[in-house]
Amino acid sequence: MSIASVIINKSARALDRFFDYLIPENLEGKIQIGTTVSVPFGKGNQITEAYVVGFPQSAQVENLKEIIDILDPVLLFDEKQFALIEFMKRRYFSTYLAALKTVVPYGLGLSAKRVSDKVLKGSTLAVSNAEAFDALEAARDKAPVQARIIELLMQNEFLANADIQMILGCTAASIKSLEKKGIIEPYDIEIFRNPVDYNHIEKTTPLSPTKAQQAAINRITETINAFKVFLLHGVTGSGKTEVFLQCIDTVLELGKTAIVLVPEISLTPQMIQRFAGRFGSRIAVLHSHLSMGERNDEYKRIRSGEARVVIGVRSAVFAPVENLGLIVMDEEHENSYKSQNAPAYHAREIAAVRAKQNNIPLVLASATPSVESYYKALSGKYELITLKKRAKEEANLPNVSVVDMRLELMDGNRSLFSRQLLEEIQVNLNEKHQTILFLNRRGFSTFISCRSCGYVVKCPRCNIAMTYHKNKDFLTCHYCGYTQRSLTTCPDCNSQYIKHFGTGTQKVEEELKTLFPEAKILRMDMDTVSAKNSHQQILEQFEKDKIDILIGTQMVTKGLDFENVTLVGVLAADMMLNLDDYRANEKTFDLITQVCGRAGRGVHAGRAIIQSYAPENSVLSLAKAQNYEAFYEEEIQLRKGLVYPPYCDLLAVMFSSYNDAAATNCAKRMAERIKKDLIGTVPIEILGPSPCSFYKINNKYRKRILIKCKLNDTIMNVLSSCVSEHYKTKESQFVNVSVETNPVHIL
Secondary structure, three states, X not given: OOEEEEEEOXXXXXXXXXXXXXXXXXXXXXXXXXXXEEEEEOOOOEEEEEEEEEOOOOOOOOOOOEOOEEEEOOOOOOXXXXXXXXXXXXXXXXXXXXXXXXXXXXXXXXXXXXXXXXXXXXXXXXXXXXXXXXXXXXXXXXXXXXXXXXXXXXXXXXXXXXXXXXXXXXXHHHHXXXXXXXXXXXXXXXXXXXXXXXXXXXXXXXXXXXXXXXXXXXXXXXXXXXXXXXXXXXXXXXXXXXXXXXXXXHHHHOOOEEEEEOOHHHOOHHHHHHHHHHHHHHEEEEOOOOOHHXXXXXXXXXXXXXXXXXXXXXXXXXXXXXXXXXXXXXXXOOHHXXXXXXXXXXXXXXXXXXXXXXXXXXXXXXXXXXHHHHHHHHOOOOEEEEEOOOOOOOOOOOEEEXXXXXXXXXXXXXXXXXXXXXXXXXXXXXXXXXXXXXXXXXXXXXXXXXXXXXXXXXXXXXXXXXXXXXXOOXXXXXXXXXXXXOOOOOXXXXXXXXXXXXXXXXXXXXXXXXXXXXXXXXXXXXXXXXXOOHHHHHHHXXXXXXXXXXXXXXXXXXXXXXXXXXXXXXXXXXXXXXXXXXXXXXXXXXXXXXXXXXXXXXXXXXEEEEEEOOOOOHHHHHHHHOOHHHHHHHHHHHHHHHOOOOOOEEEEEEEEEOOHHHHHHHHHHHHHHHXXXXXXXXXXXXXXXXXXXXXXXXXXXXXXXXXXXXXXXXXXXXXXXHHHHHOOOHHHHOOEEEEEEOOOOOO
């Protein structure tokens, strides 16, 4: 009898290995890599779902159990996908099962429930915010799950019941109980199974490329049948998307398929319309706002070959397309391409593995490439292609100025807005042009403090200052979602001198409406786009010139291409420079350059105004000049001196526990083990253990060890062994340990 190795569908780390089973005669020849089977598992021979990953030749046959049956005739993954699973397990210190569930689209597995209803059952609050607060406080101790549901619905107009259960890990009974109490009520959400209405999208034809665009198209299409990584560095508005579209045209003519990755905030209706206008119903769209039914239907179209161009966010890199011919990754510098959940993969690395597997080109594109990618391009690992001018002859880069807000303050201006910015906004209103204002912080104020004793309202779960949201008069923790009433008296000294400090997008909106009562002003942040299609509706209004001023967070920095936008204002440019993160300079330069690039994309000249309390900072000066090359030269020298990526790999070993001492002790023991096994063996620097910058989130205390190294098999083996051994101990019941490779945030 033949033998099959399987992965058991159980998430315990102790089971993170292959298990061998005999293939019964009636299933010989029917089982392949990727087949889902049922097997007897454990001492009680519990019938368990498993996935076939190989057929060992030298395994011992004695005492092996037999596979019971095939559960699904459709293969869950193929050999290339399994190679990707193995890569992810080692590179990201994952389990086989976690990697498998990431690679395999949700809904294709037998365990996943398929959604076929045209109506999705949801819930919404049935009471006022004040009554909801009372119910929330009453339920915190006696019914904490119900309290979390109320909390969640206070932050969202409505949610699907399936999403509530998935987010909170609760049951339908908790939702039903709140319905019976009259606190929430059912809300049916209509499901549109096709995420794109192709009947209302105008078909478009290729534009005439500039010489630079044509050279880029020619170079990329020359290598369709060879593995090559290109870095397409083009200024904002240089026509990178048209290069993608014409390269994909060539790929489709050859009978191949393509994957186009974009950050979530760039996947605007405008972007989808552009691809659908060129390729019609041959595109499939994958993003987080699809219903489960829409997502499943799109995957069916991809697998059947009906959809030949997949455009989507990070997880679309795993799309199960056949005969892949090209992968494009737009805005490749974006942090959202790095998963924050295990396995913490980077889509850029996965895209490179898939491109190499299929012997095809990968195109990374950005106006502000990541420092790591530009370093690889200059060192010859990638091929650099540049687009130095905007594609439209009449469109030039905006004229950028920096305003010193210290001088504004000295002159008596205590407003959020400089006099120059207010004057330019009025000019735009007079000329019927549109304005975008960027502030990378939502809410009304960043914290509330007592002016008598200095008390600051902090989240009881995270020990982080809570953000005030004026429209609902509550405080929210943006890290764990904890919500409570705003304060009128200090809980420490009973003083009524409570003041709101800091600025968020809500406050900007309120002040602007006072200053410009005749203007049509709208805000776009996580608070205003939580409902399905709300993002699309805001942008449609903006495109039709129904909005004069659009205020937003990072959402307004990418993917917006509106010819009537002639003014951009950056309200607190130096806020991001003060983050405890070695990438702070890069993130600041990226965001300012990108948002300024929204202005002047048509016939009208663009202006951008950067407000800062540190205008002499070189990052702001270089962003003003939109000089990426000079910024890179300055930043790469800093990284080299401090030995940060790309001059090393950075590993973060994270420890979290409800018990501070348990997390500390576990981190100390593992640090000693790592030092013992690696120092003197490989070039390595081990920092910590130390508390994380945000040392407590959602009631869990957080410690970390930072490791600077060149990641190799020796280091991966030692760290994998440390984590595996930890999860064999009783301590693992109290302390969670994870390893992240090159984290984009080290807070």
